[in-house]
Amino acid sequence: MVASLHSLLPDTLLLCNNVESVLKQKGLEYYSPMRHGVYSEEGTPQWAEELFKSETSAIKEADAVVAVYFGSNGDSNLKMHVSATTNIYLKDLEGYDFNSLPVCEYRGQVI
Numbered sequence: 001m002v003a004s005l006h007s008l009l010p011d012t013l014l015l016c017n018n019v020e021s022v023l024k025q026k027g028l029e030y031y032s033p034m035r036h037g038v039y040s041e042e043g044t045p046q047w048a049e050e051l052f053k054s055e056t057s058a059i060k061e062a063d064a065v066v067a068v069y070f071g072s073n074g075d076s077n078l079k080m081h082v083s084a085t086t087n088i089y090l091k092d093l094e095g096y097d098f099n100s101l102p103v104c105e106y107r108g109q110v111i
Contacts, residue, residue: 012070015068015070015090016032016034016068018090019066019068019090019093020032022090022093022094023066025094026094026098028098030066031058031061031062033051033054033055033058036054036058038050038051038054063098064098064101066093067080067084077109081106081108082106084106085101085103086101086102086103086104087104087105087106088104
């Protein structure tokens, strides 16, 4: 979810807001990259470096990562689904146990 709020499509923003809402309801603290921008001019090398450092720092501090995936590209599918411990839909996120982190492998087509 690496994007600024102004660059997200309405459906994407709605989905991200729904994910954040579920995490809040579960009493979980979270870092949302789209809500933590960097101050350099967007698209510059300095901006890219600051963004990378900010987001990798948040990932290193996290107990778990919830990634919102919108792609349909086979290569992106493979990278997202195979690297994830759990693959679930938004409707299943509310019931997910973030204490035990149960595994749920992706069973769909990857390419």
